[in-house]
Amino acid sequence: MPDYEPKFLALCCNWCSYAGADLAGVSRVQMPPGFRVIRVMCSSRVKPEWIIRALMSGLDGVLVLGCHPGDCHYQTGNYYARRRMAITKRFLEYMGVEPQRVQLSWVSASEGQKFAQVITEVTKDIKGIGPNRLFTDESQRNGKETAP
Amino acid sequence: MNHKEMEKKLRREARALLEQGKVGYIIGFEAGSLKFTTTPLITSDTGDISRLVVNPFIANNLSVYLAGVKGRVGIVVKGCDSRSIVSLLQDNKIAREDIVILGVPCSGLIDLGKVEELVGKERDELDDIARDGDRVVVTDNGNNSEFPIHEVLYDNCLGCEFPTPQEYDILLGEPTLPAGDRYQAVSLMKIKQLKDMPAQQRWEFWRNEFDRCIRCYACRNICPACFCQRCFVEESEPQWLLPVPRWQDNLMFQVIRNIHVAGRCTDCGGCERACPVNIPLRSLTREMYGIIAELFHYKPGMDKDTAPFLAAYEATDTEDFVR
């Protein structure tokens, strides 16, 4: 398989993981460049529609990042996110979507290194399973951009 | 289980409820206009009560009609349906004092599709289909064929853990004992076959099935758990899925729908029955049901005082999958 640079979404909660991402940036920690950050107020804001939409539009993966359990800025948001992500991930795997494409991680505001590490590992995972061709029609498999 | 006796008791109780003004409507089943079918009967007229039936074809989950009801209703439910009612109570969609639950202890519904395939004839070409204990007898042109129930009942009936309604006001017969593990393997066979496939092949399987989908939304509309005034597919700002029946959108519609009803779906099988193009939807809903049971030890519709599954959490919820 020719080398490809995985492109995935990193949904970061405003209070912990986004700050952690910021710290990683400020600390000049090296990370593969294929991720795109979207800031949300809390990891529980993430809906399954977003994850599906991301995959359908051709992104190679979705990574949701939140505060550690017990540390959610809104007390309980990440607990809900944990349940929702658990079933979303398992269900998508049952459908045949590779498990590496949808992941959840806890990164606190002071864990700049951890953020970089998670990004690096997830990039490696997704690189290993190849680009997202799940939603391409036969006619589009020769490289035409996938319509969402 | 004697259907005729339950029917008599149902008619007696339903008539009393209406006559005494305890309910404004009765929602139950009456004989359908096609052979071996029943159809919902929604009536406030005591003159219609004699049309109420109990038989192996009372398939519909009538709790779907509760969301829009005004005033008090009496409703006929089987085991799975009564759990849908509990689920609606958990969601605060209906008030317990607004419903009188007439519970039918269920011993399984006959899957006409399975019968048609076994006999090689269509429903309207058969004379009779009758349940006789552990067997189902099909009469065709005077000839009888017998089939063991595990070949002709719906898959979800074969795996049913709670055939007797959990929540009821009036129980119409002796409680039915669940069959236990006896038919679990048969009930889950389609899902097992899917899980034995490699991921790529599974995706191709579902892609192939959803090529047939025409987006009639019967699966969604027949589901009691789908009570949103505006479904996510009807959003256009932003638009999550095209209203066009491409397999990509069809498939993802069903994935998101299953996540939305997770923990509220009681495996009544209504979606698969409603689908006009035979997409094996129960293989999706039952798997979600299984995931929730396995990871969270939660069974939908058991306790009306528990918070709904996705609106709750435990500090000890699984973290295995977290990076």
Add this chain to the structure above:
Amino acid sequence: MIPATEKVKINKKDVAKLLGEWSGEFTVLVPSRDEGVVKWARWDGEDASFLDWYRNTIVPPKAIFLPPMEEMFGFQKDKASYRIELPVSSERKQLIFGIRPCDAKALAILDMNFSDAYEDPYYLAKRKRGVLIGLGCANPYDSCFCTSLDSSPNDATNVDVMLTDIGDEFLVEVITNQGRELVAKTSLVQVAAETDEVRAEEAKEAAYGRVARKIDTGSIKEKLLSCFEDKDYWEEVAAKCISCGICTFLCPTCYCFDISDELVKNQGERFRSWDSCAFPLYTKMPMENPRQQKWRRLRQKVCHKYGFYPINFEVIACTGCGRCIRLCPVNWDITQILGNLPTKEQLTPEKC
């Protein structure tokens, strides 16, 4: 239409060969089964074994001319405007083998809709290159009621050739010039004897008699008009409907569609797809939704087919195929509704 003066017949065993012959010029579509779902698909070139089990398809042949989804055109942003790219459509003719009389007759409603005020190029192009070989029913469903709607299991309206089952053979009646050309080309047909024609008449009568479901279309439109304002009546009628799209999507005379655009950066496609008046959002507009309540939508559906169409076009927009009854998840039955319309005396005085 030319008078069907020539009667020939073909042995059922030769049908596969005939389809093979026709496959040279046409894409041949036949009934096929996919996961138990009977539908129209390209003939696989093997045999005509579908004749053993075929009664009727789930999705009607309207799906060939008005597909569930259809790309209307692609567009590409080109500086300040858009460049339109029409889809490449096949010029190859299609032969639909085995269309039932109810489905063929229903095409008249679609034809009227798509060529009346505006000529729909997508539908008409497909219709023009379609040849219909009708197959009379020998085994109607218990949901069929074509005989009440000025039709029969052997009605040859809109087909090019009509086949009637007479045992080991089909009687072949040529209906149109195109049909005549088709039949003239093949050597697989033999001249039908008088006894064959007698057998065909008997078969047609027998099939007619087998359609058990009937409605009296006598005064339906008058009754519908007079009970139009009776909200209580229509609420009762609509009570068990779940507002899905099965009846309308599977109806051979329904033609409503929605148009949507799909845009990815600077390019996209415009699609047409089936829509249903039964859906709650069908009539939603910015200010209001005149048919928000289910009973209004049901009322419209019934009145459109059995009231307004007869009033405006002198034809009932239904051919009795029975799919709506057979496949409705709650067994809502139009023939029961039509058979129980209230007379003026039975109406409640309440207006809606």
